[in-house]
Amino acid sequence: MPFDEWMVGNLTDSSRSCSPEDKWNILFTVICWMLWKTRCSNIFNNSNGRFWDVVAEARRLRDECVSDAPTGGVVAGVNDGQGVSVKERWKLPMHGRVKVNVDGAVRGPSKVASIGGVFRDSNGSWILGFARNIGSCTALMAELWAAHDALVLAWERGFRYVDVETDNKTSAAILNIEIVILLENDLVQRLRKLVLQDWSLSVKFIHREANMVADKLASLAQSRHLCEMVFGSPPSEVVSLLAADTA
Template sequence: MIIGCGLHNAIPTAEFRLGRGLALSSTCHRCQNGSESILHCLRECPSAKEVWTLLGLYSDNSNLHDWLYRGARSGDVFLFFSTIWWIWRSRNHDLFNIDDSWSASKVVSLIRSSVREFHTIFAMHQSLSPPSLCLHWIPPPVHSVKLNCDASWFAPSGYAGFGCIIRNPDGCWLKGCTGKVEVCSVLFAELYAIWRGLLLAWESGFREVICETDCLEALFLVNQRMLSKDIPEWDLAKHIQEVMNWNWRVSILLIQRTANSVAKAAASVADIHSNWSQPWSELQHLIDLDMTLAN
């Protein structure tokens, strides 16, 4: 998700926040030398450069789009994007924990751990659930239900909407919930949607549940065996893991965004928290479209 924000120049760096009247200066708080653009934050700042150097990764002088494009086509795309992710997380940690900044070696350790987890999850999905990566929604097996979750960040309000939709093997609506929550990050919003969806499924009496998200970062976090308390979303990810260990069968899978259109539409208009026994007309249209594509 941070990559998509980067391509749209929407990562909330100091330069981004100054341009929207949310900050008084664009100066990088880590090096105090120059404006904190996206490239400065992720590549040019001495703190970021040290991480890239320790990993033995070459840092060029190309523009943001070309740099991300080449990284996406590199030999180890997981390493490239995991490095970007943890440099950004390190930046945020240092901003709010001035007396407890992360060293470059700690960031590298977190990156390598993430890469191992990414490869494990990727291999699992390739071998066990390739249909989950289809471009359209797929009905769940008989005797189970499918829960789709998504979040929509209402920047710069600090709030995000969430949508959780449960359907049966015939593609029919069973339960749904929407709402708005104050969030500290887009990842928190995605995790919150998963957590609320799992609670809805449990409270509705479903015990064979396939939960789907289009957020790889959220999937990665809830599948980590050892969660770092330094991560702001640690507490919420831990709650999700605890819910998954209740007396039921539940799995969380990664899907394409095109296969998550119903939950996305629900999240985009979410306001006060509501439970829905029936879909409204826009959602019903998308549900019908899902079943047309599935058949």
């Protein structure tokens, strides 16, 4: 069989597996991405990624993709079949993992920018948050700075099983090394080095409705004129949003 036919078959046929629950086309896609990511990490970071670790992580990500797929309208703007539009909600990370939501905010003609993020555990409990003003920049660069600060904090605090969520599709694609724009940008180069460190890291795009705490923290940096702040406990402005996420 020609290689291109073999590849297309694996990417489109969900039944190419011993078990129908495998969702083979999804699993195959994730394995290919994980193998590439592991290869890059082995080459550039001298890490020692192993094949069986790749398969286990690919199955976890496959399960997450399947569970997050819109069934009955779980994504913002999707009809639930009864004429009701259901908004996307924040979801708990899997046991043993930390979820980090990040956001950037740019205001006014001078493009005053700020960033914020929140770390939560598998119970939805607050671990820490951060916020700071970053001067003037574009919305995309603000989103990337938010991701950068989150990854640096996560690594420094010893978290090695991390799920990052952002409501900016381009930022998520850059972090997932799905698009090769801004390669000469110093921040993007820093981000790629962080992403390829020896940890279990996933980056996912979500809608704004599932990112309200990070959004508020980014806004808070501007209203409080914060240079840099790490919050060990949640600021009063986000308490109700945290409760709504886990209600």
